Amino acid sequence: MSLRSFLNELEEKGEVLHIHEKVSPIFETASIIQELADGPVLFFEKVEGYDVKVVANLCGTRDRICSALKTSLNELYTRLSDAQKNPLKPEIVEEAPVMDVHEKPDLSRIPILLHFEKDAGPYITAAAVSARSLDGKVENVSVHRLLVLDKNHLVIRLVPRHLFKLWSVAKKRKKDLEVAISIGLHPSVLLAAASSPPFGVSEYAVANRLLGGSLKLVKCMEIDAYAPAEAELVLEGRVSFERKAEEGPFVDITCTYDIKRMQPVVEIVNIMHRKDYIYQALLPGGPEHRLLMGLPREAAIYEAASKVVPGVKAVNLSDGGCGWLHAVISIEKQTEGDGKNALLAAFAAHPSLKHAVVVDSDIDVFDPQEVEWAIALRFQASEDLIVVPNARGSTLDPSADQKRGLTSKMGIDATRPLNVPVENFKKARILSTRKTAELINRLRRKMK
Numbered sequence: 001m002s003l004r005s006f007l008n009e010l011e012e013k014g015e016v017l018h019i020h021e022k023v024s025p026i027f028e029t030a031s032i033i034q035e036l037a038d039g040p041v042l043f044f045e046k047v048e049g050y051d052v053k054v055v056a057n058l059c060g061t062r063d064r065i066c067s068a069l070k071t072s073l074n075e076l077y078t079r080l081s082d083a084q085k086n087p088l089k090p091e092i093v094e095e096a097p098v099m100d101v102h103e104k105p106d107l108s109r110i111p112i113l114l115h116f117e118k119d120a121g122p123y124i125t126a127a128a129v130s131a132r133s134l135d136g137k138v139e140n141v142s143v144h145r146l147l148v149l150d151k152n153h154l155v156i157r158l159v160p161r162h163l164f165k166l167w168s169v170a171k172k173r174k175k176d177l178e179v180a181i182s183i184g185l186h187p188s189v190l191l192a193a194a195s196s197p198p199f200g201v202s203e204y205a206v207a208n209r210l211l212g213g214s215l216k217l218v219k220c221m222e223i224d225a226y227a228p229a230e231a232e233l234v235l236e237g238r239v240s241f242e243r244k245a246e247e248g249p250f251v252d253i254t255c256t257y258d259i260k261r262m263q264p265v266v267e268i269v270n271i272m273h274r275k276d277y278i279y280q281a282l283l284p285g286g287p288e289h290r291l292l293m294g295l296p297r298e299a300a301i302y303e304a305a306s307k308v309v310p311g312v313k314a315v316n317l318s319d320g321g322c323g324w325l326h327a328v329i330s331i332e333k334q335t336e337g338d339g340k341n342a343l344l345a346a347f348a349a350h351p352s353l354k355h356a357v358v359v360d361s362d363i364d365v366f367d368p369q370e371v372e373w374a375i376a377l378r379f380q381a382s383e384d385l386i387v388v389p390n391a392r393g394s395t396l397d398p399s400a401d402q403k404r405g406l407t408s409k410m411g412i413d414a415t416r417p418l419n420v421p422v423e424n425f426k427k428a429r430i431l432s433t434r435k436t437a438e439l440i441n442r443l444r445r446k447m448k
């Protein structure tokens with residue numbers, strides 16, 4: 001399964017909007033994606049200066065991601081967690097559609113978008129970067145933003161996670177780290193790459209489990225790394241152990257500019273792609289970004305909280321919290337203290353989490369008004385608040401210590417206390433007969 005097979009499925013459902021007008025990759029395409037992000041998949045047929053088509057918003061809704069994984073919202077977290085626990089090694093093949101064309105690197109021939117006005121330059125934003133440890137024993141696949149420097153150089157933002165660890169080991173031995181930068185992937189591969197199984201578990205194997213064993217990999221031509229055989233485009237590169245360049249400013253998931261940092265330079269040594277490849281774009285801070293990054297973390301929080309409280313109903317990394325910094329978790333509370341334990345589990349499961357709210361299962365975690373209502377009526381700051389100063393958090397938050405990655409965490413236990421009668425916490429209802437209900441329905445229709 002590939003980006004193309006999924007695109008075809010969506011095409012049949014009428015969920016793809018083809019844009020035949022000529023659009024510029026400088027701001028214009030990003031601006032259209034931003035304005036239309038709550039709608040269909042956007043397929044740009046004509047990008048000014050390129051003969052490559054661009055697709056965006058492929059994973060723009062929870063429903064679309066569920067349909068890609070052939071699952072339901074209820075099953076999604078279990079599917080993601082199970083895949084992480086049961087990784088399945090993908091088959092390695094010799095020939096692949098992505099090897100149709102291979103050529104000397106020239107990044108200026110790829111319609112890489114320039115998104116926001118003060119961004120440092122065009123950024124690749126929907127790539128899965130894979131690398132192996134020097135001894136070949138560990139493989140890691142993760143998503144990184146990549147700034148274009150020139151025809152054959154990028155700068156990669158390495159947050160101190162698994163790829164950073166592989167790079168640091170290579171750097172100690174004065175060796176570059178070889179990477180396959182794959183673009184145009186089935187959502188399962190991107191979701192797996194955005195998840196964090198323990199170091200040593202290849203996210204390709206997680207993706208392969210999600211795909212029911214159908215993921216095939218191909219060895220790159222010039223470097224020691226593997227790429228999905230059905231990717232649209234693969235950049236083969238070496239992350240320098242010594243050369244760094246300025247990375248940023250760049251608008252990330254928070255919709256604010258992330259700061260400039262010195263980051264490693266990647267030299268691209270070979271490019272391979274399908275004959276008529278489609279370039280996959282992703283608007284930073286848009287719904288697709290929030291979902292691809294957030295969903296695997298929601299699954300991780302769901303699983304961690306389920307280990308410490310008897311029942312977790314739902315988790316939402318809310319849109320207002322950038323799909324990354326705020327979680328709302330609903331639980332079936334059985335014992336006093338369950339709420340706080342769920343909070344601790346959530347912070348452990350998602351290190352970037354900043355604020356978390358735990359509510360009872362009668363509260364809809366996707367309805368901000370209801371969540372606020374629960375905080376207003378079921379929460380006492382002197383009893384139910386946890387604050388942890390100077391913990392490691394997201395470096396994207398401008399109110400945090402971005403250089404050192406330190407932040408304060410706050411947990412709000414808005415579950416009702418068990419020693420007060422449950423009736424005191426329920427929304428009151430007015431007794432309504434069928435006659436009244438019918439009358440109200442008639443009046444509603446009149447109002448429209």
Ligand code: MN
Nearest residue numbers: 140141162197
């Ligand atoms: Mn990893």
